[in-house]
Amino acid sequence: MERIGVGVIGTGDISSIYLRNLNLFAGVRVVACAGRNRDAAVRRAAQFGIEALDVDQLLKRDDIGIVVNLTPPASHADVTRDALSADKHVFSEKPLAVEAATGRALVAEARSRSLLLGCAPDTFLGAGGRLARGVIDAGEIGTVTSGVCMFLSSGMEHRHPNPEFFFKAGGGPVLDIGPYYLTTLVNLLGPVASVQAEASTGFRERLVTAAGPQQGRRILVETPTTIMALLKFRSGAIVNAMFSWDVRLHGRQSIEIHGNAGTMLVPDPDTYGGSVSIGMDGGAWDVRGSDTAPLGRPNWSPSGDPSQQFANYRGLGVAEMSSAILLGKPHRSSGVLASHVLDVMESILVAAGERRTVDIDSCPRRPEVLSEDDALELTKLKLRPSTMLAAHAGVDQPSN
Incomplete structure (x- = not known):
């Protein structure tokens, strides 16, 4: 079986779930990790x-x-640029x-x-x-005309061991959590054409309560922490989006998509499974689960x-x-998709500021579209031998 060698740069909080999960896929083989904190890299x-x-x-x-x-x-851009210069393919966190x-x-x-x-x-x-x-x-809800997407929480200082960078330039809820919601919307509705927005900062300082080296510290906030945006898609759909770290409690759905024949409730875009609910003209919701589909089975609990x-x-x-x-x-x-989402996020912040x-x-x-068969294949990746493999660094050739 052919596999490509993988090296992970960055051994912080999120690296553990990547390193655990990459072993689920037969087409990759994790070789090594590195980071600016040598001790953390050794532990990982x-x-x-x-x-x-190094x-x-x-x-x-x-x-x-x-x-x-x-x-x-x-650091994403510098590390990605260095890896590309070293003739490596790159997959970056958002x-x-x-x-x-x-x-x-x-790109x-x-x-x-x-x-x-x-x-x-x-x-x-x-x-x-x-x-x-x-x-x-399939056109089950007709032509999409509008939608709502919301990520509302009380802030990263309550859950991340090193939250300071979230509240500095280059941080904030749009750049941190926005990629999940906006990528999902672009996948469903196509590219965004224009944006309008307003922004505010709920607290000038944040007290870190999460366990970790910064617990008890106060962080000076240097970026907006509540942003409300209106997204106009090239398809004609209009979506109202809100991203906030200033909300203590809420009861809102992550994403609702409204078509001229019905409404769809979309699963939390920060997970890989969940249920889709479809409603028509005031009738009961048709709830469709994805737990039995490839890459949908619940497999992880943040609390244990x-x-x-x-x-x-x-x-x-x-x-x-x-x-x-x-x-x-x-x-x-792809980087092309991620670049468009970044373009949208930057435009939201510009629209709010100006x-x-x-x-x-x-x-x-x-x-x-990723088919169900292709999704299943990614978990075993039994690929055909190819004479092109030798052109790619880090590819294990099959032994037979």
């Missing part, structure tokens, strides 16, 4: 039975073909960069080197996202309580990109 390597390297060492390894970039957002122009430059750099550039979120490829996409594409599990397959986009490399096909969680409508120039195609 020991935990998952891989090598701990970043420069990792980038020079011939048995690593894909670099997974899990560094803080402000956002692709903290500035839209930088994101476009990274162009990857293209010029004939390398693939991917980016989270890949959640839309999970069972819940595929189910929602099928409803849209097995009764509170949900589907978490982070790393799916890496496996899907690996499959695309091996088969010579386009991939779905109180005007901002047009979006980028116009990517919706990602190709």
Whole structure:
């Protein structure tokens, strides 16, 4: 079985779920990890039975073909650029960069080197996202005219061990959580044409209550923490979006899509499973679960309580990109898609700051639908031998 070697750069909080999940996919083989904190890298390597390297060492390894970039957002662009320069394919955590122009430059750099550039979120490829996409594409709710999407919470200082960067330039709820919601919407409705927005800052300082090195510290907030945006899609649909870290409690659905024949409630875009609900003319909701579909089964609990599990397959986009490399096909969680989402997020912040409508120039195609068979195949990836494999660094050749 062919596999591509993977090196992970960045060994912070999110690296553990990536390193655990990547072992679920037979098309990738995690070789090593690296990070600016050498001790953290050594601990992660020991935990998952891989090598701990310096970043420069990792980038020079011939048995690593894909670099997974899990560094803080402000470092994403530099690390991705260095990996591309080392002739590695790259899959980055979101956002692709903290500035839209930088994101476009990274896409162009990857293209010029004939390398693939991917980016989270890949959640839309999970069972819940595929189910929602099928409803849209089948026309079950008619032509989409409007929608609402909301992420509301009390803030990252209550859940992340090192939350300071979330409240500095390049942080905030739009750049942090916006990629999940906006990528899901683009996958369902196509590209965004223009945005309007307003923003506010709920608290000038934040007290860190999450366990970790910053617990008890006060963080000075330097970015808006509540943003309300109006998104106009090229399809004609209009969606009202709100992202806030200033809300103590709420009862709102993550995403509602309204068509001229019905309404669809979309699963939480930060997970890979969940249920889709369809309603028509005041009737009862038709609830359709995705737990039994490939990449939809609940498999992870943030609290460790097995009764509170949900589907978490982070790393799916890496496996899907690996499959695309091996088969010579386009991939779905692409830098082009992520660059458009970054363009939208930056435009939201500009629109809020300047109180005007901002047009979006980028116009990517919706990602190709991931079929149920292809989703299942990603969990085993039994690919045909190919004479093209030798051209890709870090690919294990089959022994028979």
